[in-house]
Amino acid sequence: xxxxxxxxxxxxxxxxxxxxxxxxxxxxxxxxxxxxxxxxxxxxxxxxxxxxxxxxxxxxxxxxxxxxxxxxxxxxxxxxxxxxxxxxxxxxxxxxxxxxxxxxxxxxxxxxxxxxxxxxxxxxxxxxxxxxxxxxxxxxxxxxxxxxxxxxxxxxxxxxxxxxxxxxxxxxxxxxxxxxxxxxxxxxxxxxxxxxxxxxxxxxxxxxxxxxxx
Amino acid sequence: xxxxxxxxxxxxxxxxxxxxxxxxxxxxxxxxxxxxxxxxxxxxxxxxxxxxxxxxxxxxxxxxxxxxxxxxxxxxxxxxxxxxxxxxxxxxxxxxxxxxxxxxxxxxxxxxxxxxxxxxxxxxxxxxxxxxxxxxxxxxxxxxxxxxxxxxxxxxxxxxxxxxxxxxxxxxxxxxxxxxxxxxxxxxxxxxxxxxxxxxxxxxxxxxxxxxxxxxxxxxxxxxxxxxxxxxxxxxxxxxxxxxxxxxxxxxxxxxxxxxxxxxxxxxxxxxxxxxxxxxxxxxxxxxxxxxxxxxxxxxxxxxxxxxxxxxxxxxxxxxxxxxxxxxxxxxxxxxxxxxxxxxxxxxxxxxxxxxxxxxxxxxxx
Numbered sequence: 001x002x003x004x005x006x007x008x009x010x011x012x013x014x015x016x017x018x019x020x021x022x023x024x025x026x027x028x029x030x031x032x033x034x035x036x037x038x039x040x041x042x043x044x045x046x047x048x049x050x051x052x053x054x055x056x057x058x059x060x061x062x063x064x065x066x067x068x069x070x071x072x073x074x075x076x077x078x079x080x081x082x083x084x085x086x087x088x089x090x091x092x093x094x095x096x097x098x099x100x101x102x103x104x105x106x107x108x109x110x111x112x113x114x115x116x117x118x119x120x121x122x123x124x125x126x127x128x129x130x131x132x133x134x135x136x137x138x139x140x141x142x143x144x145x146x147x148x149x150x151x152x153x154x155x156x157x158x159x160x161x162x163x164x165x166x167x168x169x170x171x172x173x174x175x176x177x178x179x180x181x182x183x184x185x186x187x188x189x190x191x192x193x194x195x196x197x198x199x200x201x202x203x204x205x206x207x208x209x210x211x212x213x214x
Numbered sequence: 215x216x217x218x219x220x221x222x223x224x225x226x227x228x229x230x231x232x233x234x235x236x237x238x239x240x241x242x243x244x245x246x247x248x249x250x251x252x253x254x255x256x257x258x259x260x261x262x263x264x265x266x267x268x269x270x271x272x273x274x275x276x277x278x279x280x281x282x283x284x285x286x287x288x289x290x291x292x293x294x295x296x297x298x299x300x301x302x303x304x305x306x307x308x309x310x311x312x313x314x315x316x317x318x319x320x321x322x323x324x325x326x327x328x329x330x331x332x333x334x335x336x337x338x339x340x341x342x343x344x345x346x347x348x349x350x351x352x353x354x355x356x357x358x359x360x361x362x363x364x365x366x367x368x369x370x371x372x373x374x375x376x377x378x379x380x381x382x383x384x385x386x387x388x389x390x391x392x393x394x395x396x397x398x399x400x401x402x403x404x405x406x407x408x409x410x411x412x413x414x415x416x417x418x419x420x421x422x423x424x425x426x427x428x429x430x431x432x433x434x435x436x437x438x439x440x441x442x443x444x445x446x447x448x449x450x451x452x453x454x455x456x457x458x459x460x461x462x463x464x465x466x467x468x469x470x471x472x473x474x475x476x477x478x479x480x481x482x483x484x485x486x487x488x489x490x491x492x493x494x495x496x497x498x499x500x501x502x503x504x505x506x507x508x509x510x511x512x513x514x515x516x517x518x519x520x521x522x523x524x525x526x527x528x529x530x531x532x533x534x535x536x537x538x539x540x541x542x543x544x545x546x547x548x549x550x551x552x553x554x555x556x557x558x559x560x561x562x563x564x565x566x567x568x569x570x571x572x573x574x575x576x577x578x579x580x
Contacts, residue, residue: 113300116265116372117314117362118290131304207304207346 003177011166015185018162021083021155022148022193028084029091029144030137036092037099038125051097058093062086062154083155090151091144098140102133135208138201145193149186163189215241216262216370216404221271223257223427231257232427234271239419241276241369242400246417248407250450254427255406259372262404263292275370290314293363293371293401297379299355301347307333307358308343314366325365332361337391353384360392364399373405377412389415410451414439414458422447436462460536466571468538470531470552470561478505482513494547497522502558504528504551528553531560535575539568 004011036054040047069075069082106129114124153164166182169175202209216239223232232254239245247255260266262273264285273280280288301310311329316322334340336357347355356376363371377385377392393416396403407413413420414435422430422438424446431443439459442448448455475498476485489495489510497517499505506522513521526545529537531552542550542565549562 107298107303109296109298109300110302112265113294113296114302116263116289116292116294116296116300118286118288118317119313120286128302128304205304207348210346210349 001177003175004181007178007181011163011181011185014161014163014165015189017080018149018152018164018186019189021080021152021160021162022087022145022189025084025087025091025148026141026145026193028088029095030141032088032092033095033099034130036096037103040096040100041103047100051100054093054096056093057089060089062090062151063157065089066155066158078159080155080160082158083152083160087148087151090147094144094147095137095140099133099137102136102140103129105136106132131204134201134204138197138204142194142197145197146190149190149193153182153186215239215276216245216402217274217277218258219272219274221258221261221268221273223254223261223266224269230426232261232268235423235427235429236271237421237429237432239402239404241402243418244396244403244405244416246405246407246413246420247423248410248413248417248420248450249423249430250425251408252425253423255408255423256374258423258427259374259404259406262370262372263289263294265289290317290366291368291370293366293368295356295359295363295371295373295376297375299347299352299359299379301355301358301362303347306344306346307338307350310347310358311362311365313362314368318366328365329361332364333358335395336361352380353388356380356388357391360395369402371401371403373403375407376405378407378409385412392416411458414461422450434462457536457539460539460572461534466535466575468531468552468563468571469567470563471549473549473551473559473562475504475559476508476510476517478517478519480517482510482515482517485510485513485517492547494523494545494549496547496549496551496559496562498559504553504559507546526551530555535568535572538563539565539572542568 036050040050065086066082069086070077070079073081073085075081110128110132111124114128119128152162153167155162156164156168163182163185166178166185170177170179170182218235218237221232221235222230224230235254235258237245247258249255257266261268262275262280264280302313305313308326308329311332312325315325315328320328330340330343333343338354338357338361342350342354347358350358356379359376363373377388380388389412405416417435419432419434420438421432424430430450431438431447433441436459438447439451439455439462442451442455473496474488474490474492475496476488478497478499485495485508493509493511494507495510497505497508505519506524507526508517508521508523523546527537527541528551529541531554538550538552540550541552542548542563545551545562549564550568551562552560554560
């Protein structure tokens with residue numbers, strides 16, 4: 001506890017970096033997963049390969065991916081962008097299937113009606129299909145957010161500082177305090193992400209809670 | 215006017231959904247496409263707004279070939295109602311109705327005012343405007359679906375089994391409201407149903423389609439019932455064609471008899487005096503509207519609502535022969551109750567008198 005009180009500014013700065021490194025890939029991953037999910041939904045033949053390939057990405061060990069990244073995208077070994085790109089891939093892996101399934105759950109008669117009223121394909125996607133898929137996509141996003149918060153800490157091993165640095169530090173010095181603080185901070189951060197996504201989803205889907213109030 | 219000229223739709227697997235269909239849906243009228251499943255009625259409907267493209271042949275609206283028009287703009291000019299309503303679950307009722315006006319670039323205030331207006335016109339509480347579709351009953355959703363199709367005041371409406379997902383009582387009510395609305399609006403409507411009774415009730419003309427999408431018969435409902443083109447049409451029309459055809463027979467003057475009545479709440483003695491020996495006596499309310507029959511001999515105390523026999527149907531003076539005959543057949547006294555425009559008792563008629571009127575009109579309608 002005294003260790004924590006002595007290191008509040010340092011822990012706070014690691015927490016902020018951690019949050020950014022986890023959140024940025026979440027947004028980028030969502031931006032990539034939406035068009036991919038749309039493709040998999042629009043062309044049923046693409047669904048199995050797209051979902052299989054993106055799903056496999058998740059099985060690549062994070063440490064390996066962090067180390068390989070500089071070779072693939074030509075960044076320096078300590079560049080935080082390695083972490084962002086790698087986590088974006090993980091986010092895509094978790095979200096593509098969710099997006100495709102969320103879009104598939106939009107009732108056919110709603111789509112028919114939209115088309116029959118003269119709503120073009122792009123507008124139909126943005127104004128009808130995507131909003132209706134929000135609850136499903138948000139559930140996938142919550143999983144991805146927690147996963148990202150957890151995986152970011154591994155980046156301490158390749159020298160990108162964030163809450164994971166507290167684990168390596170504590171381990172190197174056989175000192176428990178930073179490790180406990182790191183775990184508590186990670187859990188709180190993951191909970192905060194989860195709540196934020198939940199709140200965002202609820203704000204975007206007032207019709208879901210209007211159910212049953214007949 | 216919508217004109218099908220030798221329209222064919224063949225699916226890639228070789229199924230012929232529509233085979234050389236030619237027909238005209240006249241302006242301001244309801245044309246019903248009816249037939250068993252697989253007769254291509256929905257496919258035919260969807261080819262009008264190019265949700266499905268014909269394999270060959272052409273469809274023209276007021277002389278303009280739809281294939282030459284921009285599909286999106288074409289659709290914005292055609293109202294479309296489907297069975298399940300197809301409402302957007304994530305938009306309020308008001309925004310659902312305002313969809314097409316907003317697509318057409320109306321300013322928001324005008325679109326919403328129009329939507330609110332239509333909501334009331336469809337007999338819905340304006341308080342529903344801010345609700346979401348899943349907060350409405352099936353019948354209410356269907357009304358909103360019709361309101362949405364009407365929002366931009368399109369001259370043409372396509373309706374694909376719009377009333378078949380609601381329970382029979384609500385369906386009847388929706389059909390009546392729909393006919394009343396159409397009498398005001400005079401849209402050119404193509405209406406798809408598998409229910410021949412609905413077709414007969416709503417259609418100005420009925421196109422009976424057979425499997426494979428060919429036209430078996432195109433006729434007004436009364437002609438169809440009186441003179442089916444072949445066994446297929448006759449079978450599809452079903453039983454009681456003669457009786458159902460009476461619904462369209464022009465209403466001749468029926469000999470109305472004065473019917474003794476008693477006011478609801480009168481004493482048993484008053485009822486027995488009014489009946490003058492007859493077994494059944496008609497009871498009316500304070501407004502003069504018939505409410506049911508009683509047997510005065512069985513009365514004790516006063517005439518209450520629970521004493522009433524309510525089996526008798528009520529027909530309107532100048533209404534159809536079918537309604538008049540049914541009133542006579544269903545009344546326990548065998549005296550059919552006829553009412554005037556405002557629902558007040560006009561008199562009674564007996565079944566044989568209705569039959570004599572039918573005989574005078576000649577067999578098989580006009």
